[in-house]
Amino acid sequence: MSCRGMLVCVVGFVVLLAGLPLGNAQLPIPNSANYIGVGYNFIMGNPEGDSLNSGGVDPGLLASRNIFELTYDLGKKSKDNKYRVPDETEFLQRSSAFTTKEKSTFHGTKSYAKTLSSKVQESASLDAVFASVKFAGSHDYKQISEDEKKEGYVYFTEQTIQNLGTIRYLDELARADQFEITRNFYADVCGLPVTYESQKKNYMDFIDKWGTHVVTELQTGVRSGTTYRATRSSFVKLASEQRSDSLSLEGHYKIASASISVNMDKFTEDKSAEKKFGSQYTTYKVGSETLHEPISLKLLGLNELLADDKYWTTQASHEGTLCPVGWERPLIAANILKAYKGYIEYKNIAASTDLEVRIPLTWPDGQYALAKPARNGGTCPNTDYLTWDEGNRLEITQPLGANWWSKDTQHLSDNIFMESAQVYYCVKSVAQSSTTSWKWMPGSYCIYQFGNTCPNGFDSGYLKYDDDDTSSNQANGILPAGEYTSEYTLIRFCCRNDASPMHPIFLPTDSSFFLVRYFDNCQKVSGMTDTEEFFELDTMHAGLNVDNDDAEYGAFPQPGVVQHTRVKIFFCYYQPQTKAKRVDDAIERIKEELAKKFLDLLERDRDGMSMGDK
Known part of the structure; x- marks a missing residue:
């Protein structure tokens, strides 16, 4: 080759x-x-x-x-x-x-x-x-x-x-x-x-x-x-x-x-x-x-x-x-x-650290209103970073009416009577009141609407109460979204039902406040004890066996309108557990003292009986 x-x-x-x-x-x-x-x-x-x-x-x-x-x-x-x-x-x-x-x-x-x-x-x-x-x-x-x-x-x-x-x-x-x-x-x-x-x-x-x-x-x-x-x-x-x-x-x-x-x-x-x-x-x-x-x-x-x-x-x-x-x-x-x-x-090396993932607990962002615990001089839950606006609504219900409320335990108002009711409100009119942002958590509860929309996660609705046609209703200060006339009250709610009410949500624990119950149970709030209250307004026209103008729409606290003759709302009153615990401890101490006194009396009686036998 x-x-x-x-x-x-x-x-x-x-x-x-x-x-x-x-x-x-x-x-x-x-x-x-x-x-x-x-x-x-x-x-x-x-x-x-x-x-x-x-x-x-x-x-x-x-x-x-x-x-x-x-x-x-x-x-x-x-x-x-x-x-x-x-x-x-x-x-x-x-x-x-x-x-x-x-x-x-x-x-x-x-x-x-x-x-x-x-x-x-x-x-x-x-x-x-x-x-x-x-x-x-x-x-x-x-x-x-x-x-x-x-x-x-x-x-x-x-x-x-x-x-x-x-x-x-x-x-x-x-x-x-x-x-x-x-x-x-x-x-x-x-x-x-x-x-x-x-x-x-x-x-x-x-x-x-x-x-x-x-x-x-x-x-x-x-x-x-x-x-x-x-x-x-x-x-x-x-x-x-x-x-x-x-x-x-x-x-x-x-x-x-x-x-x-x-x-x-x-x-x-x-x-x-x-x-x-x-x-x-x-x-x-x-x-x-x-x-x-x-x-x-x-x-x-x-x-x-x-x-x-x-x-x-x-x-x-x-x-x-x-x-x-x-x-x-x-x-x-x-x-x-x-x-x-x-x-x-x-090398000037500092030891590694993990700071706490922690934020101040502030009132959630958004505009809304709460019922004010106004009885016995109660106040809105004001803080250093938030002062609530306030208002109240006086409703004159039917003559010879029969309003009902939690008389012995209620904290809502000093002015609820058989023929009238005056409810006070705390209104958060500023969407974000601090540099720290917080939001309403999932649960089952209602708040009052303020402004044109509800905070994220809530559905809107309303209840309309038919007041006395010749009433002297009053609307004072800043109120929740609604219609406040001389003949009726229409008040708007924001409600959610996206988690069990038994699972606690987090809200400020500085002072007492109200949420509105949505269905059958009060929403649990971490660090707070809750008490259920209600008021029921008589809206039936006196002497007339006819339906009135009560109405309900969308998401509203149950039961709402009852047989077109009454409107019933349940409230949940929250107070810091520390205060409640002090009360409970005081009650326990009183019980212990009474029990001790009772035992002392029994002891003395027994001793007296023994002396008599001698």
Whole structure:
């Protein structure tokens, strides 16, 4: 066979080579091998990369600081024969990605670090040293720390993880096969002084250069995610809808005498139920389809590395050159353990914290009105941040009428009589009365409408009472939405029935107030005791056996109009449990005193009878 021209022969030879398998020296090294055995700084690291760079490689990985020497003398290759593999490692490349999706919620640097920690595993012996400062030097951690100093937020992260392989250092063979430590690391670690206290700066510089740990195993692939952020106020409202059982009533906070806090452990205990909230805050991506990067790490502390003889089988060969003769490696290991704490102070790293997810308990946003507990000089539930507008309606009902009400227990008004009723109102005419936002919670109850619409979550309706046609009805001050004429009263309600009334809602506990019962039970309010009251107005025309003009529409408190002769409304009167408890305690004390006196009397009578017998 002959070649027709030199160019044809060269081309044919190249094509022939392309069809042959590559020699081991020509195969590429997997990108993951660039990170096995390198230093890692647990304080400066972050497995989500850096949001300033939209992610990227973990900034804690010190890729140029190789601690374990990696060799390629054995000709090891990946199972698919596509990569050269270091002799000291085991490498597994997946043919297709193992994909998982994760969600997490955090509310400060402590819970943020806990979320990240699932991707960076260290030995249990060092967990206590770094527990409160993991990742604290990374950009995103610092940003969350700054958020905490301001308003404070709650964060939600959703991420997709594509696991495409694993590489690990075969430390179980380190002694038997005499695995090496790099000369560079030997030179620096052997140069550390044996006294720590007087030479701290040397150790600080060493950790800056080599990190706190060495990477012994990693998973490689692609990880991408988005973090959302919500204000604490909006998050508490979200929690009241999604996991109201995670809320609790607390004491004075900022502008209010009561507050609401969220038990975050309880809120997040069911990961599958977590839903996205807030607005987009950051996005990140680690690795790509063509360049797989570390997505999780396993670490060994440098002090642990130095304390374990199996990694130092060739130490003697370096003594007298890179290391002093009789190098006191265990002492250096102990010094590095001390240096970890010193490094935390050196970097001015504060311990991670999670502030309470807590807001002042204020009156819910929106315009509305409540019945005023006006009897015996009762007042509207005024606070430092809200003064209610007030008004009252006097209705003259039918002559010789028979109005009914909770006479012995009612707190509604001093002016309810057989032929008239004067009801007082507290009106919130400003939609938002404080910088803290709160909303009416799901339940079963009614309030009075003010303005053209009800607050979110409520349905509108009305009751119309037919008053005496020759009445002297009065309308004074600011009143709920409705029509107040000389012949009738039409008053509008906002009602909801979207949760059990037995499940407590949260409202301010400063003072007493009324809600209107919707159906059969008073709505429970956390921190308050409730008493059911009613009033029933006689609207039948005297002497006439005809229907009157009573009417009902939409959502209104039941039963409302009764046989077109009466209108009946049930109220729920709330007073702080602390006050009620004091009353209960007083009653119990009185009972105990009476019981004691009764027993004393019995004792004296018995003694008297005994004396008489004598």
